[in-house]
Amino acid sequence: QQKVQQSPESLTVSEGAMASLNCTFSDGTSNNFRWYRQHSAKGLEVLVSIFSDGEKEEGRFTAHLNRANLHVSLHIREPQPSDSAVYLCAVSIPSGGSNYKLTFGKGTLLTVTP
Amino acid sequence: NAGVIQTPRHKVTGKGQEATLWCEPISGHSAVFWYRQTIVQGLEFLTYFRNQAPIDDSGMPKERFSAQMPNQSHSTLKIQSTQPQDSAVYLCASSPRDWGTNTGQLYFGEGSKLTVL
Numbered sequence: 346q347q348k349v350q351q352s353p354e355s356l357t358v359s360e361g362a363m364a365s366l367n368c369t370f371s372d373g374t375s376n377n378f379r380w381y382r383q384h385s386a387k388g389l390e391v392l393v394s395i396f397s398d399g400e401k402e403e404g405r406f407t408a409h410l411n412r413a414n415l416h417v418s419l420h421i422r423e424p425q426p427s428d429s430a431v432y433l434c435a436v437s438i439p440s441g442g443s444n445y446k447l448t449f450g451k452g453t454l455l456t457v458t459p
Numbered sequence: 460n461a462g463v464i465q466t467p468r469h470k471v472t473g474k475g476q477e478a479t480l481w482c483e484p485i486s487g488h489s490a491v492f493w494y495r496q497t498i499v500q501g502l503e504f505l506t507y508f509r510n511q512a513p514i515d516d517s518g519m520p521k522e523r524f525s526a527q528m529p530n531q532s533h534s535t536l537k538i539q540s541t542q543p544q545d546s547a548v549y550l551c552a553s554s555p556r557d558w559g560t561n562t563g564q565l566y567f568g569e570g571s572k573l574t575v576l
Contacts, residue, residue: 379565381567386569386570386572387569388462388463388550388567388568388569388570389550389552389567390567391564391565391566394564433501433502435502445490445492445507445514445515446504446507446515447504447565448504449501449502449503450501451501452501
């Protein structure tokens with residue numbers, strides 16, 4: 346069964362400094378990776394999706410995928426206090442026709458201080 | 460675009476009572492999902508509908524949980540004989556295409572927070 350782990354559990358950065366979040370997954374056939382953000386008591390907002398090794402940029406958010414290392418990361422450039430939220434990594438696998446099913450990590454709580 | 464609408468936003472029930480949660484997906488979306496979110500377990504998949512048909516309910520606790528999608532504009536999640544461990548935020552999500560393609564995107568509602576006393 347796919348396991349998705351995120352680190353660190355919490356991260357505090359100063360406004361304008363780069364924030365880096367990590368996610369490891371256990372199933373090497375995973376082919377669909379997404380980063381979501383969740384502000385307190387709100388729904389999930391998709392930030393960036395990545396499907397092949399390398400880098401994918403969406404505005405200030407950049408995802409890096411290395412499937413050989415079972416690792417995907419999210420880097421936030423010039424974070425603002427409004428970026429303070431829980432960041433969730435989600436992974437799906439193509440096998441058995443169930444690639445619709447996302448497995449989520451438990452999240453990283455990011456706090457951006459002014 | 461109103462987004463995925465979930466009602467109620469908060470529901471408090473007594474142990475043993477029934478709870479029904481509603482979801483209105485984004486108009487035109489063909490895939491609807493239910494997830495459950497708790498501090499301990501994080502986000503867990505419950506069930507998936509495609510074009511109103513149930514496709515996968517492997518995440519649903521079998522005895523007390525049921526989900527339906529009677530029409531394309533709403534889905535319900537019903538929990539019978541609620542227990543304190545059912546306390547969670549229940550999230551509904553919809554997708555504009557047959558979810559599973561690399562270009563499909565999933566849009567989440569703000570969730571229904573269920574508290575079972």
